[in-house]
Amino acid sequence: MSPEYVEKIKVLPEYHALVRERRLLASVLTGIMMLAYFGFILLVAFAPEFFRIVIWGNVVTVGFPLGIGLILLAFVLTGVYVRKANQHFDVLTDIIKKAVT
Numbered sequence: 001m002s003p004e005y006v007e008k009i010k011v012l013p014e015y016h017a018l019v020r021e022r023r024l025l026a027s028v029l030t031g032i033m034m035l036a037y038f039g040f041i042l043l044v045a046f047a048p049e050f051f052r053i054v055i056w057g058n059v060v061t062v063g064f065p066l067g068i069g070l071i072l073l074a075f076v077l078t079g080v081y082v083r084k085a086n087q088h089f090d091v092l093t094d095i096i097k098k099a100v101t
Contacts, residue, residue, distance in 0.1 A: 005100050008099070008100045009096060009100055012096055012099055012100075014092050014095045014096050014099070015092075015096050017092060018089060018092040018093065018096065021088070021089070021092075022089060025081065025084055026081070029077045029080060029081055032073075032077060033073065033074060033077055036070055036073055037070060040066060040067070040070055043066075044063075050062060051063040
């Protein structure tokens with residue numbers, strides 16, 4: 001990309017909105033995932049007796065659905081980002097492309 005296009009893009013308010021909104025969404029989603037993951041790990045480290053609670057039959061303890069929930073949370077958060085990117089970020093990107101061409 002030529003330097004003149006870069007300079008044109010840098011002055012567009014849509015570009016600044018895109019950067020700000022993507023950074024905010026990525027930070028929030030990352031914070032949620034880190035909170036859930038490290039919360040799980042801290043629970044394992046400091047309250048292992050919690051994971052001994054049997055919830056079904058003789059073999060399924062609380063840790064199993066919590067672990068599955070953690071994995072599912074990662075998929076959900078990814079879906080949230082993809083949906084926002086497809087519905088909003090791509091629109092801003094198209095506006096930016098049209099403004100510089």
